[in-house]
Amino acid sequence: MIWLGALTVAIWLGIALGRGGFWLARERDTQPVPVRDRTPLPEREGLGVGSSRGNAALAPYPPTPGPSLPGRGEEAGWPTVVAVVPARDEAEVIAESIGSLVAQDYPGDFRIILVDDGSGDGTAAIARAAARGSDRLTILRGAPLARGWTGKLWAVSQGIAAAGDAEYLLLTDADIAHAPDTLASLVARAEGDDRVLVSLMARLRCKSFAERALIPAFVWFFQMLYPFATVNARGRGLGGAAGGVMLVRRTALEAAGGIGAVRGALIDDCAFGALMKRHGAIWLGLTNRARSIRVYDTAESVAAMISRSAYAQLRYSLWLLAGTTIGLALTYLAPPLLAVFARGYAQTLGMMAWILMAILFQPMLRFYRRSPLWGAALPGIASFYAGCTLLSAWQHARGRGGMWKGRAQADLHA
Numbered sequence: 241m242i243w244l245g246a247l248t249v250a251i252w253l254g255i256a257l258g259r260g261g262f263w264l265a266r267e268r269d270t271q272p273v274p275v276r277d278r279t280p281l282p283e284r285e286g287l288g289v290g291s292s293r294g295n296a297a298l299a300p301y302p303p304t305p306g307p308s309l310p311g312r313g314e315e316a317g318w319p320t321v322v323a324v325v326p327a328r329d330e331a332e333v334i335a336e337s338i339g340s341l342v343a344q345d346y347p348g349d350f351r352i353i354l355v356d357d358g359s360g361d362g363t364a365a366i367a368r369a370a371a372r373g374s375d376r377l378t379i380l381r382g383a384p385l386a387r388g389w390t391g392k393l394w395a396v397s398q399g400i401a402a403a404g405d406a407e408y409l410l411l412t413d414a415d416i417a418h419a420p421d422t423l424a425s426l427v428a429r430a431e432g433d434d435r436v437l438v439s440l441m442a443r444l445r446c447k448s449f450a451e452r453a454l455i456p457a458f459v460w461f462f463q464m465l466y467p468f469a470t471v472n473a474r475g476r477g478l479g480g481a482a483g484g485v486m487l488v489r490r491t492a493l494e495a496a497g498g499i500g501a502v503r504g505a506l507i508d509d510c511a512f513g514a515l516m517k518r519h520g521a522i523w524l525g526l527t528n529r530a531r532s533i534r535v536y537d538t539a540e541s542v543a544a545m546i547s548r549s550a551y552a553q554l555r556y557s558l559w560l561l562a563g564t565t566i567g568l569a570l571t572y573l574a575p576p577l578l579a580v581f582a583r584g585y586a587q588t589l590g591m592m593a594w595i596l597m598a599i600l601f602q603p604m605l606r607f608y609r610r611s612p613l614w615g616a617a618l619p620g621i622a623s624f625y626a627g628c629t630l631l632s633a634w635q636h637a638r639g640r641g642g643m644w645k646g647r648a649q650a651d652l653h654a
Contacts, residue, residue: 241582245589248575252596260467265603267468267525273432318348319407324399326392327414328357333533335370340418342374353402355395357382389503397499411486415534416442422529426487436492436520439481442530446608448537456608457621471524479517483509485530492519506552543628551632561633572622
């Protein structure tokens with residue numbers, strides 16, 4: 241029991257000191273946007289930008305957009321952007337989502353393409369009404385789902401094809417509401433810091449009891465799997481993205497093989513981020529600018545959201561499922577069990593590990609304005625997520641994996 245306690249403490253110390261410090265939640269879109277000067281060194285002499293010691297001098301860029309972008313020259317305008325919004329039966333959220341896009345305070349040319357993916361609830365009509373008085377919105381009726389594609393990506397591919405030669409594509413979900421400066425801040429970071437992909441982890445709705453109990457941990461676990469600092473590091477390595485908000489440079493996407501390169505990926509955002517990182521620098525961060533307005537008002541609805549892709553994260557492997565289940569039990573359940581039922585050194589070590597995990601959860605709880613006492617509940621929350629992972633495997637075995645809007649999409653190429 242003492243050795244078990246020591247192992248749990250070692251695990252949590254490793255989590256605290258490794259994984260890019262994910263738990264600190266420092267990667268946010270409120271960070272200053274650096275301006276990466278890509279002109280040759282001799283041409284930069286006397287420009288007064290950064291240091292003369294290298295070709296990647298950085299200078300702060302104000303978050304409020306100006307009349308021109310850094311690196312494009314005073315006479316250059318903002319790049320053209322087309323937002324692609326796939327929507328399937330989104331009547332409850334589409335008005336707010338499209339309304340927030342239409343209201344973007346963006347100085348450049350900006351258009352919106354809504355791809356209505358066979359909706360039967362009037363999604364297109366509601367979206368059209370929300371954009372009344374604006375010429376930014378185009379509604380495209382989606383074609384029947386093509387073999388080998390997930391529904392969302394098939395809709396996105398049609399929107400991209402209709403976007404023409406826009407310099408950037410904003411791939412955003414139908415349940416995301418954007419602050420008026422969201423697009424301008426995304427473009428400023430992409431242009432100023434030379435990123436081919438800029439993605440935001442939208443602030444998830446956190447109002448019902450189920451959301452308050454389970455949603456902060458969802459983002460925390462996502463950051464553990466895809467540490468934002470590691471994702472944002474230049475060069476080869478771990479890539480990832482958050483599918484709700486992704487601004488991608490069109491030429492880089494074409495060089496990567498287009499959206500069809502990840503057409504069958506159930507966890508399409510992270511697959512997309514990994515794809516784009518092979519073709520340039522990417523950036524992923526937390527935000528308050530973009531909000532998810534999808535309602536998860538019960539534990540069952542949260543479980544459905546998690547189980548849709550949890551088994552895909554394990555590559556549909558029973559061995560990885562067994563190892564993950566054991567690992568979660570050792571990491572999250574052993575500490576409180578030792579703290580409550582063990583004695584002596586084993587109990588002390590279990591308590592230390594439990595306190596460590598509660599501390600590491602605090603920055604995310606503060607971000608979502610939740611009580612710090614939820615940190616002590618992390619073992620129970622993790623158990624819920626473990627159960628959802630097992631449920632995901634069970635659904636896959638029954639041929640209902642990746643269920644979304646009436647489509648079972650898991651493991652398309654099996």
